Amino acid sequence: MIRISRGWRDAMKAVSVCAVLAMPLAACGPLQMPLEDRTGNDQWVDTKIKSGILGEFSKVDHTYLIDVNVDIWKQQVMITGMVDSKGKYFDVMSIVKQDDRIKTVYDHLEVADAETIDAYHKAEDEYGKNAVPTDSATQSVSDTWIESQIKALLLAEKGVSSVNYRWQSVSNIVYIMGDAQSGEELDKVLSIVRRIKGVKRVVSHIATI
Structure with a gap:
């Protein structure tokens, strides 16, 4: 690593x-x-x-x-x-x-207090793109890893235009915005993100066009 x-x-x-x-x-x-x-x-x-x-x-x-x-x-x-x-x-x-x-x-x-933010940054630095850290007490899954998984999975999924979405993972909560071509695409995107290991919750601001 x-x-x-x-x-x-x-x-x-x-x-x-x-x-x-x-x-x-x-x-x-x-x-x-x-x-x-x-x-x-x-x-x-x-x-x-x-x-x-x-x-x-x-x-x-x-x-x-x-x-x-x-x-x-x-x-x-x-x-x-x-x-x-x-x-x-x-x-x-x-x-x-x-x-x-x-x-x-x-x-x-x-x-958040400065100590919490510092611990968060240290965890991200330590775990990098690995899904599971050696010490899971601080953070079970790296946000960097979650974001990379979203990118890879949306890019590979047929019927999903990944370029139309923007996302961030903070403390394993995913915030995502953009446009879906249909309700079917919207459901597909949210389902993919929710199934990613470690994602606690998905906050969607995706519109259907």
């Missing part, structure tokens, strides 16, 4: 964030990925919204870039993760809600 320290993981995430912030949006223009059920304009606006939020995070408190997940689909924003005070919670949500292009905010940001 390859173990990645939190410092290295955080550095890699920060690099990814910087890449998003540095993207030359004005030069790119509206683009449409052929398989997504989003118009080119939706993708363009979603990208600008996310880069704006992350830019504000970097100005106000760089830890928000590590501890808070921002997922966007058709100007609907899903916020997940953990912060260690109510002040930070209100700070994050205030930043997110500043953008009037956002249609809906799905607020799943948790407030």
Whole structure:
């Protein structure tokens, strides 16, 4: 098993964030990925919204870039993760809600004490992409592993367009958003996610189009 320290993981995430912030949006223009059920304009606006939020995070408190997940689909924003005070919670949500292009905010940001958050990060670092840690007292299944399973299983499933979904697993609770082409696809997606080992609960913001 390859173990990645939190410092290295955080550095890699920060690099990814910087890449998003540095993207030359004005030069790119509206683009449409052929398989997504989003118009080119939706993708363009979603990208600008996310880069704006992350830019504000970097100005106000760089830890928000590590501890808070921002997922966007058709100007609907899903916020997940953990912060260690109510002040930070209100700070994050205030930043997110500043953008009037956002249609809906799905607020799943948790407030936990610093020790709990630190233990969570250490567990994720320790267990990586393995499903079952050696010490199951802290966390039975890695969220990283759950997220990788969702990606693999949705991608492999016939009748499911995985590119139309965004998801996060936090403390083994999966939050998922996006568009399903039919009620059948919606049921299939939720069934797949619920069957993954370790998933405690699924919170769905999936619409049927």
